[in-house]
Amino acid sequence: MIDNLYMPYLMRIERITYEAPGVKTFMLKFVNDADQEKFSYKAGQFGEYSVYGVGESTFCIASPPTRKGYIECTFRQTGKVTNALSGCEEGSIIGFRGPYGNVFPIDEWKGKSLLFIAGGIALPPMRCVIWNALDLRENFKDITIIYGARTVKDLVYKEELKDWELRKDVRLVTTVDPGGESPDWKGEVGFVPTIVEKIAPSSKDTIAIVCGPPVMIKYTFPVLAKLGFTDEMIYTTLENRMKCGFGKCGRCNVGKVYVCKDGPVFTAAQLKELPDEY
Amino acid sequence: MNIDKRLVRKDSLEKLFDILKQNSKKIYAPSEKNGKITFRDAENFKGISTGYIQTTQSSKDITFPRAEKILDYSKSKEGMSVKGIDLKEIPEIILWGVRPCDANGIGELSSIFNWDYKDEIYNNRLSKVTVFGFSCNKSDEYCFCTSVGGNPGNTLGSDILFTRMGDDGDYLAEILTEKGNVIVSIAPQLFEKSENSEKEKYLAEVPVRFNHEEIKNKLDKFFESKEWIEQSLRCLGCGACAYVCPTCACFDIQDEAHGKKGSRVRCWDSCGFSHFTIHTSGHNPRDAQSQRWRQRIMHKFSYMPERLSVYGCTGCGRCSRACPVDMNILENLISIQEVTI
Amino acid sequence: MVDLIKRAKELIESSSVKVVIGYEQGTGNKTRALFVENSEDADKLIFDSRCIQNLAAYITKKEIKEKGKMAVAATLPVMRSIIQLASEFQVTDANILVLGITPESKLIEFGNLAEVEKFVHQYEIEIDVRNKEMLDKLEKMTQPERWQFWIDELAPCFKCYACRAACPMCYCSRCTVDFNQPQWIPVPSTELGNLEWHIMRAIHLTGRCIDCDACYNACPLSIPINLLTKRMLLDAKEHFGGYQPALKGEHLMSTYKPDDKENFIQ
Incomplete structure (x- = not known):
């Protein structure tokens, strides 16, 4: 049988975690052991998740490659496919094809400090890198996570946030947009770029990984520049619409760069070379 | 390499068609409906259109x-089967x-x-398609194959290229590939030794425009x-240009x-559709028609040559002929060449 | 059209409008839309029997609307479309000036849309003889024959949506086919899906279509899809009274009347 590029792996939903209103995390295991054996990926890559009869949707693999035997994805219920996914129960079979795209060069970051900045539903692509780094904690110096959401309710991975908060080897700063705080909220209040400026993390020997809505990225980059980060020290991911995931369907390109193949991971330096088409 | 050139008499084309049909070959050939010529499953030789400059649709429907x-999937109590x-x-x-431009496509x-x-x-x-190219002996103002590296007698992409020698003449058949040889071996008597193998003078003249x-x-x-x-x-913002194009490959x-099954x-x-790139959030990186038109031209004349080392246009002119509002790609390319940055 | 060129120049020079939409010579033997934004460009304006594109399709186009007040060189079908668009609150006197071109090719400038309406109402919408014959032929077919006719005619449709794009009445920013929750019409071109799309379109246009044939003229495959809208136009005429686009008119198919003889809506 010749490989059919469009043929997904069959995946069983092992566990569903409710993260925030409309946001769920699926833990997926390969139905066929042989698929599991040949499957490998790296932090930053994404896949096409499908509900048979409904369609495919693109999101990142949110679990780190250091955890074997399963993958996780986190999605917000917004479109046709994510609505159908949301209706799936534990034990349901869905499709997954991937991994696609490039990776965060974690190996190159050895010996450096890491600063993660995430907004809203953009924590999942970063969570993969965060856990990857935490699982190899001795390879890195300081690890700082700044994470903001619109309201307290919208913060995802609440259990993990507690875990990171308790860890001595991680500095976690959470923030919600003004007006989004609950009475017992102990974190920061303010937009992510403002909080980054306030916290003022050191840029010395540090890699910044920024994921979030375009407007957050736009306002965070100048703040990082002020703190001494060069464009080569800042990484982000782009999320253009795509169908195939392997450079053929014609949707995701930003100028001559294909987000599905050349991305989704880009440095701020690379981003500056791209036309405004994302 | 020397190309095997044969003579196919004008009456032999129908015989070739019939012999191939007798050999249970499926033949897709241009035929007319509502005044438009498109490749369809051809039952008989008489139904094949002739004399056209270009078919309305390209032949890409066959490979793509x-x-x-x-x-296919089906759900049952036992589980999911795909x-x-x-x-x-x-x-x-x-x-x-x-046409050679299509074969090139x-x-x-x-x-x-x-x-x-x-x-x-x-x-x-593609591996199951044998391409019978037919050189062009006429062209129109929408043709520009020679501006993108092609020509009206281009052999690229064809397995056999037929060139009609004169308006009512016989055909020069250039046997270009192994698939072409297989056809010849089915009806060797129809592919005679060729005395005259000069095709250039029978070809349409298509001036280089850019x-x-x-x-x-x-x-x-x-x-x-701003151009x-x-x-x-x-x-x-319709998809007519993309759908008649031999090289447009965007898909959903x-x-x-x-x-329980499906x-x-x-x-x-088509990259021309306004919702082609829209995000679930409602954000659209190509929100204006000008951005979508830019994508179409850039993809074919900048991104593809840069990333794939080929141009995404064969100069067939179909998009310009099909466009309901006369968006003429040749005219637009010429004006891009002329405008100063 | 010397008058048109002269008037276009005046309108642009006096900043009465930002853009004049008319026709120019296109490539080959085609004519095409011209957007005159400076007076020199007005010299390119032409008008002849080849100018059949319904320019009203541009009135609701974002890129054109953004320019500001427009003047449109409008033939009778274009004027009808403008009135229908006005009745659907897509255009008002504040953003359009109609430079009418009468069936006798005379330029006639209207002070407001009410005048355009009055002019338009002098002419009944008539279906031409050739299409009338075709409709009669279809009418005489048995139901299975007619079904087969449409299956065959619509099979080549590859859903480029040129029909939709060229139609002034298809101005929805998100068409039913672009919605996927639920997915009423399948996205791929399939035998049944094509039929669904064209039937849905014809029904959506019933009582709104002014029979300009823009859809048919735009179709790269020359599929006679206008027969569907023409049929609906005749049916609407027969069952719901005559049809003329009107500024304050009741919308033929979408106005609820308490005395409606059907009771499904009550």
């Missing part, structure tokens, strides 16, 4: 169908009457489907040009459910 099943399409069921097809389309990831569904379809390398270089610095807005004002993937289908899509 407008809607193509890529897998089956990819059986590539063995893809029929062998003779594509009859392809097959290569350009292939480069998209084989860029890094190899699309075996496409490749399998320099494609100059355009490519210019486009590198042209992204922000895109001016050119695209009358564009209505859709599921078609029928109760299939996943790959179907044509």
